[in-house]
Amino acid sequence: RWKLPSFVFRVSNWKTDLGSIINQLHSLDPKMSSPERKKQKMLRSSDVPVMIPVLAAEHYESVKTMEVFVMNVPDKKYTSAILKLLQSKYDCTEIAHLKRIRRDGDTLLVILCKKNEETLRTIVTDISDSLSLSGDSITLHPTLVEVPAKCPVNKIQFEAARVLWPLKVFEKSLVNPLDIRETFSELELESLERHMDYLAEKARLALLDGTIPVFAAFVDPKTLEIVAEAQDTSNLNPLAHATMNCIDIRSLRSKEDDYICSGLWLLVTREPCAMCAMAAVHSRVSAVFYGSDNPQLGALGSRYKLHLEPQLNHHYTVFKHLQHQKTSKIWETFVSRLSPHARTG
Numbered sequence: 001r002w003k004l005p006s007f008v009f010r011v012s013n014w015k016t017d018l019g020s021i022i023n024q025l026h027s028l029d030p031k032m033s034s035p036e037r038k039k040q041k042m043l044r045s046s047d048v049p050v051m052i053p054v055l056a057a058e059h060y061e062s063v064k065t066m067e068v069f070v071m072n073v074p075d076k077k078y079t080s081a082i083l084k085l086l087q088s089k090y091d092c093t094e095i096a097h098l099k100r101i102r103r104d105g106d107t108l109l110v111i112l113c114k115k116n117e118e119t120l121r122t123i124v125t126d127i128s129d130s131l132s133l134s135g136d137s138i139t140l141h142p143t144l145v146e147v148p149a150k151c152p153v154n155k156i157q158f159e160a161a162r163v164l165w166p167l168k169v170f171e172k173s174l175v176n177p178l179d180i181r182e183t184f185s186e187l188e189l190e191s192l193e194r195h196m197d198y199l200a201e202k203a204r205l206a207l208l209d210g211t212i213p214v215f216a217a218f219v220d221p222k223t224l225e226i227v228a229e230a231q232d233t234s235n236l237n238p239l240a241h242a243t244m245n246c247i248d249i250r251s252l253r254s255k256e257d258d259y260i261c262s263g264l265w266l267l268v269t270r271e272p273c274a275m276c277a278m279a280a281v282h283s284r285v286s287a288v289f290y291g292s293d294n295p296q297l298g299a300l301g302s303r304y305k306l307h308l309e310p311q312l313n314h315h316y317t318v319f320k321h322l323q324h325q326k327t328s329k330i331w332e333t334f335v336s337r338l339s340p341h342a343r344t345g
Contacts, residue, residue, distance in 0.1 A: 051180050051192070051289065054301040054318040056308050058153050059177060063160045066149040067115040068095065069123075069142045073108040078131060082110060085130055090123055097151035099166040111165075112142055154178065180319065191224040192289060196267055196323040199229070200291065203269050203330045206231060213330050216242035216268040218250055218261055221286065227264065228253065243268055243276035247283055259284035269327045271298035271320065277306045280316060287317045291327025 073079050083100060094114055102109045113119045124140050148161035151169055155176040161167060176182050184192070195217060203213035214232035219225065230245035243266065251260045261283035271294035272280065278299075280288055288300060288307070299306045300318045307318050 050324065051189075051319045051322045053177050053180065053183075054305060054307070054320055055177055056305070061157075063152070063157055063164070064149040065146040065164065066094075067144045068147050069112040069115065069120050070102075070109045070145050071112060071124075071140050071142045073101075073110055074140075076108065079108060079110075081130060082127055085126060086110070086112070086123070089126065090119070095147070097168055098147055099168055102166050109145075111147070115144060188221070188224065191219070192265075192267070192322060195219055195226060196269070196289065196291060197326070198226075199267060199269050200323050200326040200330065202229075202231070203327065207330055207334055211235075213334050214242045214268070214270045216246040216266065218246060218285075219265040219267060221263065221265055239275070241273065241276050242270075243272050244279055247279055250283075261285045265289065267322070269323075270294055270331060271300055271302055273297040274299040274304065274306060277304075281307075281312055281314050284314055285316050287319065289319045289322045291321065291323050292331045293320065293328075 073082060079101070086100065090113060092113060095111055098111060100111050112123050120142055124142065127140060145165075147165040148167065152158040152161045152167070152174065155171065155174050156178065158167065158169065158171055158174050180189070199215040199217055202215045206213040206215070212232040212235060215229065216232075217226045217229040220227050228246050228250040230242055230249050232242040233240040233245060246266070247260060250264075261280075263284070263286050266280055266285045266288045267290070268276075268288070269291045271290045271292065272288065273294065274297070276299075277288075290300065293302050295302050297303065301320050305318075306312075307316055
């Protein structure tokens with residue numbers, strides 16, 4: 001059995017057994033084809049590079065709940081009439097992510113409204129009057145139940161939420177971004193690790209030369225090859241960070257009618273600052289991978305999550321801690337050699 005990365009378990013306090021859910025998600029199906037088995041074998045490999053997606057806080061949240069009034073449909077023949085009445089007069093955006101009806105064996109439960117006594121009385125009266133017109137006289141018994149308060153944003157949340165109440169969202173439309181192995185193929189992961197290892201080695205040599213040990217490279221995801229690389233030379237020019245230099249180099253090779261780095265992956269040994277993160281936005285990169293954190297100036301996880309700003313006209317995904325141990329050690333060694341007043345950024 002393979003282990004999920006430790007960051008997956010930051011999500012806590014599920015209403016159901018999270019461990020059981022994860023085991024179900026990743027169990028090996030005996031009916032799998034050979035390619036699928038090969039992929040599952042890869043997923044269990046200890047050689048998968050450690051890499052953590054930098055996501056919005058909502059991806060790490062437990063399933064929050066809210067109380068709603070539900071009632072047992074006394075007879076299936078009333079289902080259509082009750083649903084039609086609720087959807088026409090009491091359609092609520094706060095429960096739009098939930099299916100209105102849940103089947104429990106032979107019993108049908110229908111959501112009436114969120115916890116609100118006044119609204120409940122009105123709904124119960126309307127339903128009773130509507131059924132009375134057809135000659136039926138019944139007594140309704142609403143009860144309170146807990147349901148998911150909002151739509152899940154990943155598969156793990158979906159599995160926990162649907163135990164509480166059926167959801168309108170389709171599981172196939174969700175991914176588990178907490179697990180990089182659902183995002184990248186084995187070949188892509190190997191290439192990312194290899195290229196960051198290459199940049200880390202260049203940073204190590206720069207450290208020996210007394211220059212700034214930060215390197216960046218653009219990788220074409222179609223060929224998985226480096227198409228541009230550069231070193232940080234901000235000791236000569238304060239704007240010449242590794243990412244900025246790499247964009248300059250790439251711009252000399254790109255077509256005039258293209259965005260400079262459209263669709264490319266950016267790999268950098270140290271977390272980009274706000275200037276570099278915005279340059280990546282304007283260059284239209286599709287993903288950023290970095291090694292060591294930048295606690296003082298990092299704009300893609302440490303201080304800000306600039307790539308998640310909704311106002312931006314382009315967004316890319318971010319993954320941190322690729323070759324983290326190597327890149328962090330190199331930077332720490334570099335900083336230790338600086339004078340105290342120079343140890344920033």
